[in-house]
Amino acid sequence: MSDPHSITDALKARFSESLAVDEGLSGLDELARLAGRRVHRRYTERPVDSELLRLLCACALSAPSKSDLQQADIVILSKADQGTIADLIPDQPFIRSAPAFLVFLANGRRLPEISKLRGKPFPNDHLDQFFNAAVDAGIVLASFIRAADAVGLGTCPISVIRDHSARVSEMLRLPQRVIPVVGMCVGWPQDAGHISPRLSLSITVHEGRYDEGDLAARIDSYDRRRAAIHPYKPRDPARWGDVPFYGWSEDKARQYGVPQRADFGAFVRKKGFNLD
Numbered sequence: 001m002s003d004p005h006s007i008t009d010a011l012k013a014r015f016s017e018s019l020a021v022d023e024g025l026s027g028l029d030e031l032a033r034l035a036g037r038r039v040h041r042r043y044t045e046r047p048v049d050s051e052l053l054r055l056l057c058a059c060a061l062s063a064p065s066k067s068d069l070q071q072a073d074i075v076i077l078s079k080a081d082q083g084t085i086a087d088l089i090p091d092q093p094f095i096r097s098a099p100a101f102l103v104f105l106a107n108g109r110r111l112p113e114i115s116k117l118r119g120k121p122f123p124n125d126h127l128d129q130f131f132n133a134a135v136d137a138g139i140v141l142a143s144f145i146r147a148a149d150a151v152g153l154g155t156c157p158i159s160v161i162r163d164h165s166a167r168v169s170e171m172l173r174l175p176q177r178v179i180p181v182v183g184m185c186v187g188w189p190q191d192a193g194h195i196s197p198r199l200s201l202s203i204t205v206h207e208g209r210y211d212e213g214d215l216a217a218r219i220d221s222y223d224r225r226r227a228a229i230h231p232y233k234p235r236d237p238a239r240w241g242d243v244p245f246y247g248w249s250e251d252k253a254r255q256y257g258v259p260q261r262a263d264f265g266a267f268v269r270k271k272g273f274n275l276d
Protein backbone atom coordinates (compact mmCIF):
# COMPACT_ATOMS: atom_id res chain seq x y z
CA MET A 1 0.00 0.00 0.00
CA SER A 2 1.91 3.02 -1.16
CA ASP A 3 -0.28 5.04 -3.50
CA PRO A 4 -2.65 7.69 -2.14
CA HIS A 5 -5.65 5.64 -3.29
CA SER A 6 -4.76 2.88 -0.86
CA ILE A 7 -4.97 5.36 2.02
CA THR A 8 -8.19 6.93 0.87
CA ASP A 9 -9.68 3.48 0.22
CA ALA A 10 -8.66 2.26 3.69
CA LEU A 11 -10.04 5.39 5.36
CA LYS A 12 -13.24 5.17 3.36
CA ALA A 13 -13.68 1.61 4.60
CA ARG A 14 -12.82 2.70 8.14
CA PHE A 15 -14.86 5.91 8.45
CA SER A 16 -17.12 5.92 5.41
CA GLU A 17 -15.65 9.27 4.49
CA SER A 18 -13.41 10.47 1.68
CA LEU A 19 -10.42 12.28 3.10
CA ALA A 20 -8.21 14.51 0.99
CA VAL A 21 -4.70 13.11 0.59
CA ASP A 22 -1.96 15.28 -0.88
CA GLU A 23 -0.09 12.99 -3.28
CA GLY A 24 3.13 14.92 -2.65
CA LEU A 25 3.06 14.18 1.07
CA SER A 26 6.10 12.35 2.33
CA GLY A 27 5.49 9.26 4.46
CA LEU A 28 2.43 8.13 2.52
CA ASP A 29 3.55 4.51 2.93
CA GLU A 30 3.53 4.87 6.70
CA LEU A 31 0.14 6.60 6.68
CA ALA A 32 -1.28 3.90 4.42
CA ARG A 33 -0.05 1.24 6.83
CA LEU A 34 -1.65 3.02 9.77
CA ALA A 35 -4.91 3.55 7.91
CA GLY A 36 -5.08 -0.09 6.84
CA ARG A 37 -3.96 -1.63 10.13
CA ARG A 38 -5.95 -4.53 11.47
CA VAL A 39 -5.76 -7.06 14.25
CA HIS A 40 -4.46 -10.54 13.35
CA ARG A 41 -5.43 -13.62 15.34
CA ARG A 42 -4.46 -16.34 12.83
CA TYR A 43 -0.78 -17.02 12.21
CA THR A 44 1.30 -19.33 10.05
CA GLU A 45 3.66 -21.73 11.78
CA ARG A 46 6.68 -19.69 10.71
CA PRO A 47 8.52 -18.72 13.89
CA VAL A 48 9.33 -15.12 14.76
CA ASP A 49 13.08 -14.76 15.03
CA SER A 50 14.17 -13.75 18.53
CA GLU A 51 16.50 -11.06 17.20
CA LEU A 52 13.64 -9.57 15.20
CA LEU A 53 11.49 -9.53 18.36
CA ARG A 54 14.23 -7.67 20.23
CA LEU A 55 14.55 -5.22 17.34
CA LEU A 56 10.80 -4.53 17.47
CA CYS A 57 10.95 -4.14 21.25
CA ALA A 58 13.79 -1.64 20.84
CA CYS A 59 11.78 0.33 18.27
CA ALA A 60 8.70 0.23 20.52
CA LEU A 61 10.70 1.43 23.52
CA SER A 62 11.94 4.35 21.43
CA ALA A 63 8.43 5.79 21.89
CA PRO A 64 8.02 9.08 23.74
CA SER A 65 7.86 8.76 27.52
CA LYS A 66 6.23 11.06 30.08
CA SER A 67 9.00 13.32 31.48
CA ASP A 68 11.50 10.81 30.06
CA LEU A 69 10.63 8.63 33.07
CA GLN A 70 10.65 5.42 30.95
CA GLN A 71 8.03 3.57 32.98
CA ALA A 72 7.10 0.84 30.50
CA ASP A 73 8.77 -2.57 30.13
CA ILE A 74 8.17 -5.61 27.92
CA VAL A 75 8.47 -9.29 28.82
CA ILE A 76 9.05 -11.78 25.99
CA LEU A 77 7.46 -14.92 27.35
CA SER A 78 8.90 -18.42 27.30
CA LYS A 79 6.78 -21.00 25.45
CA ALA A 80 5.97 -22.61 28.81
CA ASP A 81 4.61 -19.36 30.26
CA GLN A 82 2.71 -18.62 27.04
CA GLY A 83 1.13 -22.06 27.43
CA THR A 84 0.15 -21.25 31.01
CA ILE A 85 -1.53 -18.03 29.87
CA ALA A 86 -3.29 -19.93 27.07
CA ASP A 87 -4.55 -22.41 29.66
CA LEU A 88 -5.97 -19.51 31.70
CA ILE A 89 -7.83 -18.10 28.68
CA PRO A 90 -9.27 -21.12 26.82
CA ASP A 91 -11.76 -19.05 24.80
CA GLN A 92 -8.88 -17.29 22.98
CA PRO A 93 -7.06 -20.31 21.46
CA PHE A 94 -4.88 -18.12 19.23
CA ILE A 95 -2.86 -17.25 22.36
CA ARG A 96 -1.43 -20.77 22.27
CA SER A 97 -0.88 -20.88 18.53
CA ALA A 98 0.82 -17.47 18.31
CA PRO A 99 4.52 -17.94 17.51
CA ALA A 100 5.43 -15.35 20.15
CA PHE A 101 3.74 -13.76 23.14
CA LEU A 102 4.72 -10.60 24.99
CA VAL A 103 3.45 -8.79 28.06
CA PHE A 104 3.63 -4.99 28.32
CA LEU A 105 4.20 -3.71 31.83
CA ALA A 106 3.56 -0.45 33.66
CA ASN A 107 6.61 0.02 35.86
CA GLY A 108 5.93 2.33 38.80
CA ARG A 109 8.83 0.84 40.74
CA ARG A 110 11.94 2.22 39.07
CA LEU A 111 11.18 5.87 39.78
CA PRO A 112 10.71 5.61 43.57
CA GLU A 113 13.73 3.25 43.66
CA ILE A 114 15.77 5.93 41.90
CA SER A 115 14.56 8.50 44.43
CA LYS A 116 15.78 6.20 47.20
CA LEU A 117 19.11 5.63 45.45
CA ARG A 118 19.53 9.41 45.17
CA GLY A 119 18.43 10.01 48.76
CA LYS A 120 15.43 12.09 47.74
CA PRO A 121 11.84 12.16 48.99
CA PHE A 122 9.09 10.81 46.74
CA PRO A 123 6.02 12.95 47.43
CA ASN A 124 4.29 11.81 44.21
CA ASP A 125 2.84 8.54 45.29
CA HIS A 126 -0.69 9.08 43.96
CA LEU A 127 -2.93 8.26 41.00
CA ASP A 128 -0.85 10.27 38.54
CA GLN A 129 2.10 7.92 39.11
CA PHE A 130 -0.01 4.91 38.11
CA PHE A 131 -1.57 6.80 35.22
CA ASN A 132 1.79 7.89 33.79
CA ALA A 133 3.19 4.37 33.87
CA ALA A 134 0.02 2.91 32.32
CA VAL A 135 -0.03 5.55 29.56
CA ASP A 136 3.65 4.93 28.79
CA ALA A 137 2.91 1.20 28.51
CA GLY A 138 0.03 1.97 26.10
CA ILE A 139 2.26 4.11 23.91
CA VAL A 140 4.92 1.39 23.82
CA LEU A 141 2.22 -1.14 22.93
CA ALA A 142 1.01 1.01 20.03
CA SER A 143 4.58 1.56 18.86
CA PHE A 144 5.23 -2.16 18.92
CA ILE A 145 2.15 -2.77 16.77
CA ARG A 146 3.34 -0.15 14.31
CA ALA A 147 6.83 -1.68 14.17
CA ALA A 148 5.42 -5.19 13.73
CA ASP A 149 3.12 -3.98 10.93
CA ALA A 150 6.08 -2.42 9.17
CA VAL A 151 7.83 -5.79 8.82
CA GLY A 152 4.62 -7.63 7.93
CA LEU A 153 4.00 -9.26 11.31
CA GLY A 154 0.49 -9.53 12.71
CA THR A 155 -0.40 -8.70 16.29
CA CYS A 156 -3.29 -9.03 18.69
CA PRO A 157 -3.20 -7.24 22.05
CA ILE A 158 -4.66 -9.31 24.89
CA SER A 159 -6.20 -7.34 27.75
CA VAL A 160 -7.88 -10.50 29.02
CA ILE A 161 -4.63 -11.36 30.80
CA ARG A 162 -5.85 -8.80 33.36
CA ASP A 163 -8.57 -11.28 34.33
CA HIS A 164 -5.62 -13.16 35.81
CA SER A 165 -3.42 -10.26 36.91
CA ALA A 166 -2.21 -11.83 40.15
CA ARG A 167 -1.36 -15.14 38.46
CA VAL A 168 0.47 -13.44 35.56
CA SER A 169 2.26 -11.14 37.97
CA GLU A 170 3.41 -14.08 40.07
CA MET A 171 4.45 -16.10 37.01
CA LEU A 172 6.56 -13.25 35.61
CA ARG A 173 7.98 -12.47 39.08
CA LEU A 174 6.76 -8.88 38.88
CA PRO A 175 7.84 -6.93 41.96
CA GLN A 176 5.67 -4.43 43.80
CA ARG A 177 4.55 -1.49 41.60
CA VAL A 178 5.06 -3.41 38.36
CA ILE A 179 1.85 -4.64 36.74
CA PRO A 180 0.86 -6.34 33.48
CA VAL A 181 -1.10 -3.91 31.29
CA VAL A 182 -1.69 -6.03 28.22
CA GLY A 183 -0.43 -9.17 26.50
CA MET A 184 0.35 -9.46 22.80
CA CYS A 185 0.25 -12.29 20.28
CA VAL A 186 2.78 -11.89 17.48
CA GLY A 187 3.09 -13.95 14.30
CA TRP A 188 3.15 -13.97 10.53
CA PRO A 189 -0.48 -13.51 9.44
CA GLN A 190 -2.27 -16.44 7.86
CA ASP A 191 -4.64 -14.18 5.94
CA ALA A 192 -5.12 -10.53 5.09
CA GLY A 193 -7.63 -9.87 7.88
CA HIS A 194 -10.02 -6.97 7.41
CA ILE A 195 -10.38 -3.30 8.16
CA SER A 196 -12.65 -2.75 11.13
CA PRO A 197 -14.95 0.28 10.66
CA ARG A 198 -14.63 3.00 13.27
CA LEU A 199 -17.05 5.58 14.64
CA SER A 200 -17.35 8.45 12.20
CA LEU A 201 -14.93 11.34 12.60
CA SER A 202 -17.96 13.55 13.34
CA ILE A 203 -18.14 11.75 16.70
CA THR A 204 -14.45 11.47 17.57
CA VAL A 205 -12.74 14.51 16.06
CA HIS A 206 -13.87 17.83 17.54
CA GLU A 207 -13.13 21.26 16.08
CA GLY A 208 -12.30 23.73 18.84
CA ARG A 209 -14.93 22.46 21.31
CA TYR A 210 -16.24 19.06 22.30
CA ASP A 211 -19.43 18.46 20.34
CA GLU A 212 -21.14 15.07 20.20
CA GLY A 213 -24.14 16.39 18.23
CA ASP A 214 -27.04 13.97 18.03
CA LEU A 215 -25.08 11.09 19.52
CA ALA A 216 -27.91 8.54 19.32
CA ALA A 217 -28.44 9.18 15.60
CA ARG A 218 -24.73 9.13 14.86
CA ILE A 219 -24.24 5.87 16.76
CA ASP A 220 -27.21 4.34 14.96
CA SER A 221 -25.78 5.29 11.61
CA TYR A 222 -22.42 3.74 12.60
CA ASP A 223 -24.17 0.60 13.84
CA ARG A 224 -25.90 0.17 10.49
CA ARG A 225 -22.81 0.93 8.41
CA ARG A 226 -20.82 -1.60 10.42
CA ALA A 227 -23.49 -4.29 10.44
CA ALA A 228 -23.74 -4.07 6.64
CA ILE A 229 -20.05 -5.03 6.41
CA HIS A 230 -19.64 -7.49 9.31
CA PRO A 231 -22.87 -8.43 11.08
CA TYR A 232 -22.43 -9.34 14.75
CA LYS A 233 -23.37 -12.64 16.30
CA PRO A 234 -25.62 -11.58 19.20
CA ARG A 235 -23.93 -11.87 22.59
CA ASP A 236 -25.68 -13.99 25.20
CA PRO A 237 -29.23 -13.95 23.71
CA ALA A 238 -30.45 -16.17 26.56
CA ARG A 239 -29.76 -13.31 28.95
CA TRP A 240 -30.56 -10.26 26.83
CA GLY A 241 -33.29 -11.56 24.52
CA ASP A 242 -33.86 -10.68 20.87
CA VAL A 243 -33.67 -7.21 19.38
CA PRO A 244 -34.92 -6.19 15.92
CA PHE A 245 -31.46 -4.94 14.96
CA TYR A 246 -28.17 -6.00 16.53
CA GLY A 247 -25.24 -3.66 16.04
CA TRP A 248 -22.01 -2.49 17.64
CA SER A 249 -23.67 -0.39 20.34
CA GLU A 250 -25.96 -3.24 21.40
CA ASP A 251 -22.95 -5.53 21.52
CA LYS A 252 -20.82 -3.13 23.60
CA ALA A 253 -23.73 -2.37 25.93
CA ARG A 254 -24.20 -6.12 26.50
CA GLN A 255 -20.45 -6.64 26.95
CA TYR A 256 -20.32 -3.95 29.62
CA GLY A 257 -23.67 -4.96 31.10
CA VAL A 258 -21.83 -7.58 33.12
CA PRO A 259 -19.08 -6.84 35.65
CA GLN A 260 -15.56 -7.06 34.29
CA ARG A 261 -12.40 -7.16 36.35
CA ALA A 262 -14.07 -5.48 39.30
CA ASP A 263 -11.10 -6.68 41.37
CA PHE A 264 -8.49 -4.93 39.23
CA GLY A 265 -8.30 -1.85 41.48
CA ALA A 266 -7.73 -4.09 44.48
CA PHE A 267 -4.95 -5.89 42.60
CA VAL A 268 -3.26 -2.61 41.59
CA ARG A 269 -3.47 -1.33 45.19
CA LYS A 270 -2.08 -4.60 46.51
CA LYS A 271 0.82 -4.22 44.11
CA GLY A 272 1.66 -1.00 45.94
CA PHE A 273 0.15 1.73 43.76
CA ASN A 274 -1.73 4.49 45.51
CA LEU A 275 -4.82 5.26 43.39
CA ASP A 276 -5.99 8.30 45.38
Ligand SMILES: Cc1cc2nc3c(=O)[nH]c(=O)nc-3n(C[C@H](O)[C@H](O)[C@H](O)COP(=O)(O)O)c2cc1C
Nearest residue numbers: 037038039092156157158159160161182194195196
Ligand atom coordinates in the same frame (compact mmCIF):
# COMPACT_ATOMS: atom_id res chain seq x y z
C1 LIG B 1 -5.56 -2.67 24.78
C2 LIG B 1 -6.19 -3.69 23.87
C3 LIG B 1 -6.58 -4.89 24.39
C4 LIG B 1 -7.14 -5.88 23.57
N1 LIG B 1 -7.46 -7.09 24.11
C5 LIG B 1 -7.92 -8.08 23.29
C6 LIG B 1 -8.16 -9.38 23.82
O1 LIG B 1 -7.99 -9.65 25.01
N2 LIG B 1 -8.58 -10.33 22.96
C7 LIG B 1 -8.76 -10.10 21.63
O2 LIG B 1 -9.14 -11.02 20.89
N3 LIG B 1 -8.54 -8.87 21.10
C8 LIG B 1 -8.12 -7.86 21.90
N4 LIG B 1 -7.85 -6.63 21.38
C9 LIG B 1 -8.04 -6.40 19.93
C10 LIG B 1 -9.33 -5.61 19.67
O3 LIG B 1 -10.42 -6.47 19.85
C11 LIG B 1 -9.27 -5.03 18.25
O4 LIG B 1 -8.24 -4.09 18.18
C12 LIG B 1 -10.62 -4.38 17.92
O5 LIG B 1 -11.59 -5.37 17.76
C13 LIG B 1 -10.56 -3.54 16.67
O6 LIG B 1 -10.10 -4.28 15.56
P1 LIG B 1 -8.86 -3.75 14.73
O7 LIG B 1 -7.67 -3.72 15.64
O8 LIG B 1 -8.67 -4.75 13.61
O9 LIG B 1 -9.18 -2.40 14.23
C14 LIG B 1 -7.33 -5.62 22.19
C15 LIG B 1 -6.94 -4.38 21.67
C16 LIG B 1 -6.37 -3.43 22.49
C17 LIG B 1 -5.93 -2.11 21.90
